[in-house]
Amino acid sequence: MKATPKILESIYCLICQLPPVNKWKMPNTAMIDFKVADKVFHDGEECYATYTFNGETDLHEILISREMNPNFTILLSSMLHEIIHMRRLNKSEDWHLHDAVFKKYAKEICENYGLERIGF
């Protein structure tokens, strides 16, 4: 499956309907810019996806790498990973960190989805 903005939006909506994210107050899709690029970089290193928030427009952005997400399973984990960053921003936490709090949320997701890890 080739990732497209429409597919990202559909996966986001699905994730928001399922536990544990259905109990997290996630932003409406109108507040999110779903984007796809052949390659995605963070701090000069190629990565699966990035999440950013524009404080001026109040718009969230999820950018997914087409090359690094060649199938649905990887795409789903990348989306779940970026959704954790988004939740952390909404809770005014240090949203960009992969610290103990991030790992706690990741564990909750992995337990619900039967996944071993999401994104790292």
Ligand SMILES: [Zn+2]
């Ligand atoms: Zn991350």
